[in-house]
Amino acid sequence: MSLASALKTGDLTQLPSRRDEDWRWTDLRGLIRAVPPASPALDGDVAPGPFDGLAADEILFVNGRQRHAATSGTGDVVTLRFVSASEGTAHAAAYAIVVEPDTTLVLLESHEGRAGGYFSDVTLDIAVGEGARVERIVLIDDHAEAIDVVTAEVDLAPGAVFNQTVLTAGARRQRIETRINHPGAHANVRLDGVYVLADQRHADQTTIVTHGGVDGITSQLTKGVVDGQARGVFQGRIVVQPGADQTDARMGHHALILSDRAEVDAKPELLIFADDVSCAHGNTIGALDDEQVFYARQRGIPELEAKAMLTQAFLGEVVERIEHEGARDIAVAWVAAKLGRAA
Amino acid sequence: MLKIENLHARVEDKPILKGVTLDVPAGEVHAIMGPNGAGKSTLSYVLSGRGGYEVTQGTATLNGEDLLSLEPNERAAKGVFLSFQYPLEIPGVPALTFIRTALNAQRRARGEDEIAAPAFLKLAKEKAAALKIDFDMLKRGLNVGFSGGEKKRMEILQMAMLSPKFLILDETDSGLDIDALKIVSEGVNALRAPDRGMLVITHYQRLLDYIKPDRVHVLAAGRIVASGGPELALQLEAEGYDKYVGAAA
Numbered sequence: 001m002s003l004a005s006a007l008k009t010g011d012l013t014q015l016p017s018r019r020d021e022d023w024r025w026t027d028l029r030g031l032i033r034a035v036p037p038a039s040p041a042l043d044g045d046v047a048p049g050p051f052d053g054l055a056a057d058e059i060l061f062v063n064g065r066q067r068h069a070a071t072s073g074t075g076d077v078v079t080l081r082f083v084s085a086s087e088g089t090a091h092a093a094a095y096a097i098v099v100e101p102d103t104t105l106v107l108l109e110s111h112e113g114r115a116g117g118y119f120s121d122v123t124l125d126i127a128v129g130e131g132a133r134v135e136r137i138v139l140i141d142d143h144a145e146a147i148d149v150v151t152a153e154v155d156l157a158p159g160a161v162f163n164q165t166v167l168t169a170g171a172r173r174q175r176i177e178t179r180i181n182h183p184g185a186h187a188n189v190r191l192d193g194v195y196v197l198a199d200q201r202h203a204d205q206t207t208i209v210t211h212g213g214v215d216g217i218t219s220q221l222t223k224g225v226v227d228g229q230a231r232g233v234f235q236g237r238i239v240v241q242p243g244a245d246q247t248d249a250r251m252g253h254h255a256l257i258l259s260d261r262a263e264v265d266a267k268p269e270l271l272i273f274a275d276d277v278s279c280a281h282g283n284t285i286g287a288l289d290d291e292q293v294f295y296a297r298q299r300g301i302p303e304l305e306a307k308a309m310l311t312q313a314f315l316g317e318v319v320e321r322i323e324h325e326g327a328r329d330i331a332v333a334w335v336a337a338k339l340g341r342a343a
Numbered sequence: 344m345l346k347i348e349n350l351h352a353r354v355e356d357k358p359i360l361k362g363v364t365l366d367v368p369a370g371e372v373h374a375i376m377g378p379n380g381a382g383k384s385t386l387s388y389v390l391s392g393r394g395g396y397e398v399t400q401g402t403a404t405l406n407g408e409d410l411l412s413l414e415p416n417e418r419a420a421k422g423v424f425l426s427f428q429y430p431l432e433i434p435g436v437p438a439l440t441f442i443r444t445a446l447n448a449q450r451r452a453r454g455e456d457e458i459a460a461p462a463f464l465k466l467a468k469e470k471a472a473a474l475k476i477d478f479d480m481l482k483r484g485l486n487v488g489f490s491g492g493e494k495k496r497m498e499i500l501q502m503a504m505l506s507p508k509f510l511i512l513d514e515t516d517s518g519l520d521i522d523a524l525k526i527v528s529e530g531v532n533a534l535r536a537p538d539r540g541m542l543v544i545t546h547y548q549r550l551l552d553y554i555k556p557d558r559v560h561v562l563a564a565g566r567i568v569a570s571g572g573p574e575l576a577l578q579l580e581a582e583g584y585d586k587y588v589g590a591a592a
Contacts (some may be wrong), residue, residue, distance in 0.1 A: 294393050295431040296441070299501060300419035300449035309444060313435025313484075 064091025101129035158185030170201030184213030197230035361565035420452035422508030492523030528553030
């Protein structure tokens with residue numbers, strides 16, 4: 001059951017629906033009336049992506065087809081681009097990344113909507129070897145009418161470090177799902193997300209981290225802001241399996257609702273089957289603080305600018321956790337631009 | 344400078360100000376004293392334009408320009424500065440960024456050029472040093488984790504940087520120890536100028552030992568019930584507010 005299998009078979013009953021507990025806020029079955037035609041192969045030039053210039057190697061998919069493989073495959077900063085370039089068509093792509101033990105990879109992943117109303121499904125398999133270190137930054141700029149599902153399955157070996165930040169402005173319906181198989185064993189995960197949603201956009205960030213062994217760390221922080229009639233969804237599940245003692249897992253999700261008609265649905269879940277673990281979660285959803293807004297206005301800052309400044313500061317806490325400096329600068333500028341401010 | 348005439352204001356259905364009339368000429372410092380619940384903070388919020396207060400009657404003008412019809416940020420650009428009794432914490436916005444954003448917004452509103460970064464930093468360093476504020480504090484989230492005294496100094500720093508025409512100090516002495524009170528008062532006194540007026544709102548006379556007012560007014564039950572020279576503050580300190588509370592009721 002997935003968007004990819006429905007696209008492949010044309011069978012709409014393959015689509016996840018609101019009856020599936022994990023998809024209740026991201027109903028595809030109820031939305032999609034027909035499977036669109038397959039996206040065509042495109043040969044033309046593709047404009048540079050958001051991380052242009054930061055990496056020596058680029059892996060490029062256009063309309064679900066891999067166009068350009070990494071030149072060496074050994075660079076420690078790689079851009080991975082998924083470009084949707086045809087209106088009203090559908091494509092799916094899958095890609096696997098193996099990170100060798102004791103190496104470092106910065107994966108700068110972008111999902112770029114260059115046309116209207118496409119369907120895109122991307123599946124990634126990422127295997128991180130023992131003692132290896134990966135930072136995955138995912139920047140998603142979909143078209144407002146797009147339907148986009150991005151799923152990553154991440155396998156960590158002992159001592160691996162996996163740090164992820166997803167930044168998205170949503171789509172007509174969008175799901176970004178990350179599943180992490182966490183071995184414990186001093187492996188360390190940071191799993192962050194930012195969503196900035198306006199108009200009628202929707203974004204669903206779903207994460208499932210399964211701690212399977214002792215001494216694992218997970219730190220998770222997602223923050224979002226919704227305006228207009230937008231809908232943000234956060235589902236975070238951390239499973240601590242029997243025997244995964246000394247797990248240290250922390251999850252935070254905090255959202256700002258800027259309009260009466262916007263909505264945030266959040267489901268943080270800690271499923272703990274081990275003793276002697278340290279797990280916590282925090283979840284807040286609210287409006288901007290009127291007192292802070294008045295304070296800024298009293299100093300001369302107009303209302304809209306004051307609200308954008310406070311919203312940017314709210315999201316900044318997540319963005320600042322990005323380690324790669326160039327990517328962090330781009331993320332800061334991206335958030336500012338989405339809020340209509342200079343960085 | 345600031346002229347308030349027969350100002351009435353209410354919060355929801357409760358009248359708080361019941362006909363305040365006050366004239367603070369340029370170059371003067373006026374103190375407003377009064378018991379708790381007299382409407383002191385309401386007056387400062389109504390003048391600065393905070394939401395939730397409804398003006399039902401009366402006027403307030405600065406140099407002849409109506410204040411009450413303006414947005415809070417427009418009043419700020421005209422030169423009204425309210426020093427908060429409890430300054431807000433703004434996580435994620437460094438003090439320097441906040442002040443520069445405010446200064447440039449005011450300048451834009453007045454049709455002036457924005458201040459260049461080097462000139463701004465030079466000014467900030469100079470003013471911070473005068474208030475004994477460690478410059479590194481200005482790189483942290485505004486007021487986040489600051490002590491009461493540090494927050495008040497940060498208010499005075501903002502005043503000094505924004506150079507407003509008219510200052511309203513709402514209970515600036517609350518939460519200050521004697522050393523902080525001295526530093527804050529010196530900062531305020533340094534801003535006294537022939538073309539600038541100040542309204543100092545306080546419950547206690549102590550602040551007025553450091554910021555010497557030209558006039559003292561007693562606000563009780565939403566009205567100015569007595570006015571006089573600095574000696575009035577001393578008399579209030581000795582006798583309390585009882586007779587005014589009785590008179591106003």
